[in-house]
Amino acid sequence: MKAVAVFSLFLSCLSLGHGWSCKEAPQQFPAAQIDAGQGKVVLRDIDSRAYFLSGSQWYRLGSVSLKHVSVGVAGIWGVDSDDTVYKYIAGDFVRTTGQSLSQVDAGGVSQIVGVRHNGIYCLEGSAASAFKQVDTLPWSRLPGELTYFSCSPTNTCWGVNSAGSIFYTTLSPTCKKDPWVHVPGNAKMVEVGYDGSVFVVNSSGQVFQRTGISSDTPQGTTWSNIQMCVSVNHLSYDLGHLWIVSKGGIILQCFH
Known part of the structure; x- marks a missing residue:
């Protein structure tokens, strides 16, 4: 009943005129974190199980409990509650050594x-793509401090620090x-799409898209609020x- 009530609130958001149309996505309730790349x-989910969407169904990915999962050019990667890094190979997640991470992103080139x-931290593309068994990977530390980091195949990367x-x-x-x-701006997380589009969620659960991104202004010019009536x-x-x-674990699929 809780899922139905939360989704009913979402339906009332669809006429807000924010330029996006939304529909109910296939549900794996309650969801906690999502990532998309290359289709x-x-x-x-909140029980640390990873899933892959095929058609209208979610299918369990492997047997490892994860707190973050990401998909991109170099495959599907994840991290567990101990910050161990894994790559999905031949039907299950294979443990790596060499660096612990609390959040991982596979969306880069x-x-x-x-x-x-x-x-x-960054792992070169050649090492990421070649990894196929338990082994130590040569991670490089990058200058700066962030709590969330996301990259796209356009070579652009965005991040947020502990102050937002x-x-x-x-x-x-x-x-x-x-x-x-x-x-x-201020955000708790940022995600970069395959084409370099940038979206953030702030601490209040509001969604913003970065506008004005071009070759002359790759960092964009302004933030545009995509209104939602739930966090x-x-x-x-x-x-x-x-x-x-949503913070209630419901999944929406939105598009222009």
């Missing part, structure tokens, strides 16, 4: 990035980074679809 969608204790400040940079598949650019916990964007997880 694939994965999620983690081929490199994997993540954070732990405010430190920022937002930053932009570019990062190559070999983990070569340009200087950080501070972007006005949002997590989101991801890929190929024109914005995937939203």
Whole structure:
């Protein structure tokens, strides 16, 4: 009954005129975190189980309990409650060594990035793609401090720190980074889509899209609020679809 009540609130949001149309996505209730890339969608529920979306059904990914899962060019990656990093290989998650992470992102050109204790880390694309068995991986530490980090195949990366400040940079598949650019605004998480589109969720559960992104202003110019009538916990964007997880665990699929 709780899921029905929460989704009824979502339905009343669809006529707010924010430029997006939303519909009920296939549900794996209660969801906690979602990630999309290259047409694939994965999620983690509140019981730390990872799932992959096929058609209108969610299917369990492997047997490892995870607190964050991500999908991209270099495959499906995740981290568990002990901050151990895993890659999904041949039907299950295979443990890696070499660096612990609290959040991981596989959305870059081929490199994997993540954070732990405010430190920022990057794994070169060649090492990420070649990994196929339990082994030590050569992570590089990047300058700066972040609590959430996300990259796209356009070489653009965005992050937020413990104070909620937002930053932009570019990062190559070999983990070569340009200087950080501070972007006005405040957020608890940021996600970059396959085409470089940027969305954030703030501490109040509000959603914003970065507008004005171009080759001349890669960091964009303003934030545009995408109004929702319930608080949002997590989101991801890929190929024109914005995937939203509410604080109540309901999943929405939104598009222009």
